[in-house]
Amino acid sequence: MNENENLKMPPGLLGKKGSRRDFLRSTAVSALAGTALSACSTDESGAQSVSRDHEDRSGGSMAPNPAPVSPTAAADAMDKMHEAGIKAFPAKTAGKGNQPLEPRMVKGVKVYDLTAKRIRWETAPGQTVEAWAYNDQVPGPQIRVREGDRVRVTLKNELTESTSIHFHGLELPNDQDGVPFVTQPPIKPGQSYTYEFTVPNSGSHMYHSHHNAATQVGLGLLGAFIVEPKTPLPIEKADVDYTLVLNDGAHGYTFNGKSFPATEPIVAAKGQKVRIRFMNEGMMIHPMHLHGMHMTVIAKDGWDQPAPWKCDTLNIAPGERWDVIVNCDKPGTWAFHCHILPHAESDHGMFGMVTALVVK
Amino acid sequence: MNENENLKMPPGLLGKKGSRRDFLRSTAVSALAGTALSACSTDESGAQSVSRDHEDRSGGSMAPNPAPVSPTAAADAMDKMHEAGIKAFPAKTAGKGNQPLEPRMVKGVKVYDLTAKRIRWETAPGQTVEAWAYNDQVPGPQIRVREGDRVRVTLKNELTESTSIHFHGLELPNDQDGVPFVTQPPIKPGQSYTYEFTVPNSGSHMYHSHHNAATQVGLGLLGAFIVEPKTPLPIEKADVDYTLVLNDGAHGYTFNGKSFPATEPIVAAKGQKVRIRFMNEGMMIHPMHLHGMHMTVIAKDGWDQPAPWKCDTLNIAPGERWDVIVNCDKPGTWAFHCHILPHAESDHGMFGMVTALVVK
């Protein structure tokens, strides 16, 4: 991927708020922006534990010349960029991926209609990229069904390339597996193709292109396919059920198609249980680190772990899905990011794979 | 590694079958090629669920000029390359690695003779690379013994560099550990060196060079060293026992020394249990994704997992070995590949780390 694109922070982050268009954004999330992250500022008057005890020597031996930009001024300039990014979070952008797709019911079958086509997609304020998307969303709309459901998915291909859908993790009959020339013909530009099956196994799964897939998935032809079990285990009952799709292709480092500060915070009340379903659709590992609270790992690729285990940093490889539970017992805004630091921060501030878990 | 080499698909994949030399290849596997993967073709007449419902608008707004190459023609050209690769699978190439090496029995000792030398190695039809190989194979011949066996391995070094063998995973006495200048002198060009030990621990292990190893292992000086336990657990009894060595060095992305379409399918009858022993001899992780059925993970580095667990995507890091069981209850040809998609597919079609599990 072109990392340079990530390193260029959009002008909006530096405070030019007037130039932003008025994008659609849920008011709940916008309201949060004003409260969750404004407690701290560069004005340290309220920070009782800070003491500028070396005022006279700052920039001493390392900056011997009284140059126009003093180390302190350079540090301040860097901090301003960092602050602007954080203050902008969660930033408004056009488009929101991974939105629930309601099926049409046809004689007891849940019918989902998908259209693949090329769109423009805003990953962060002012950063717009070419995307190949299902139903104009990156990730594509979330399909959520129940074990045993009869499901029909029709894909209309409005791309200029052939494509197909592989239901990654579902144990389908071979002819529904979505691999061109192995289990089906490719779906040509202009064609539609229908998959139909009874959902065999529960868990956090995915659907994505399996044709020229390094390109097509990288450009956005992917989505979450979540199957609720007939009988959930007690441990998997959660107050908040959040799906977090990681990607690192042509769109940069993204969570659900957005880069910080346009990523979406996960919000819970104190005492609530949050279930996070990690899904890696990229080409690199991403060890996700949660601040302040641990994660209890309950499932891998939709299969229950034989015994849940705890961590604060969970390594997620391409194609993997991991389900975790967080008991939100600690109020605050908790950073939540990939711990490959160049995926999360540059000298211009946080970007890419950063969001927050907000416990109210 | 030079990724560009992988991206150049050999002419054989584009249908110039006449220009291929007649390579040795097991007839069983060749016969499979004709049946397993020929059910689908670009001729969609038999695909009842395909409808070209947008014939008149294909290539509409995105290709406004009636250019000589229409989007549909471009898509067809791409699909032809994809189809050719799949139709060629499993493609014939010269040489086959990881073949069982029968020991000579000398007074109760199993004696294995290895010769390291430089050879030419065909990774995919028409793609021939320099390899440094044990007994002219990449991976080297498979050594399979039983816990408690007395084993002697003699290495003749016909390379122009010194070398050594480290038995990766075996808990040997220190003087058999194979690290030049630490546990033995290097084995100079022209020299032979003998290792001898009683096999201490069972499991899926490896042998490989431990001298200038980033180069020597990358070029092929590696092989599987499998130790059967005195008393196998019920869960590890399998109908098919398959070793899959992953590599990503100078030879490109390979399974057992071959790149798709020259990789070998794993074949089982419906109802059989397949044990797959993954071994990563490369420099990168490879999350292996199996379509259609899950894998039950039973061992790590030769050690039983305390409780088996299930997945469809297993992340395998360099030096690791993972043993899994697949219950082959679903007939069909199931794609089986690294889910770092650029290791498995380009716009020219599948290549590299792709094979299939064929359940008949």
Place this chain on the structure above:
Amino acid sequence: MNENENLKMPPGLLGKKGSRRDFLRSTAVSALAGTALSACSTDESGAQSVSRDHEDRSGGSMAPNPAPVSPTAAADAMDKMHEAGIKAFPAKTAGKGNQPLEPRMVKGVKVYDLTAKRIRWETAPGQTVEAWAYNDQVPGPQIRVREGDRVRVTLKNELTESTSIHFHGLELPNDQDGVPFVTQPPIKPGQSYTYEFTVPNSGSHMYHSHHNAATQVGLGLLGAFIVEPKTPLPIEKADVDYTLVLNDGAHGYTFNGKSFPATEPIVAAKGQKVRIRFMNEGMMIHPMHLHGMHMTVIAKDGWDQPAPWKCDTLNIAPGERWDVIVNCDKPGTWAFHCHILPHAESDHGMFGMVTALVVK
């Protein structure tokens, strides 16, 4: 990172011992160097199992010209470089990181004083780099406390950039979490800042910068923060407790801030139990491979594993901590290295992420 720096082996490794400065180094470790690794040499007279049985054909078909540098001479030259690196181990360098930091006790509070500043740091003999360090050490001094302790950490920032400390893995109140503009203001050049908390959870944790962190952590602003549990489990009682911080940033591939041959061996007597606390502060995975003995994995990120499990190669991702136990039942010097081979060996010999477990 700049891999080329790693590939340049310092002159000291090639035997120019006279040019070395007299660095501080513990005599215990220096004494080891003379005994542990000198059993083998290029003089194979003592190696009963080596026979130069192809003296007359060495360099045969692959080196048809009687060139001034014969293959054997080239192999000898390479081996000499390999031998020199191993003979130099453990090589003396200036500075030692991860040293225990004794707290000042102030009214029942353990007080730790840290100063962040720019220093020069020697990673291997003759290889000196710019580092940003806590208390002139890379990694910073090891902080070791007990669950329930009251702890105060004061950071004096003598850098030219703002900074902060995040206590990675500790479940602290939000205002002690160390994320500038989210939980505190940045600590400006010349300022001091104080964190204070009651230690909530035990385990192998870390402290590091959370401001411009891709740069600052890469340059060395990191350290181990180890919390002993109130009631240790029987399995975690060990004779040797060793912390191994992996890094791969601006300083090259390092263990505790040093590259082979300047890495520190882990030393134990036969029969002892060694606990190793792996911490990855880098940007890449590092699958750590131990020769000769297996590791029993007991904790992840400070949390007990539900059931310990065994391996010889443990994949460690950025931000992760893994605790393992090694039962040292096999005497000898055992190689212990990252199994991404280009992180551990070049044609000039071992370098970077290599050390040894020495069982006496």
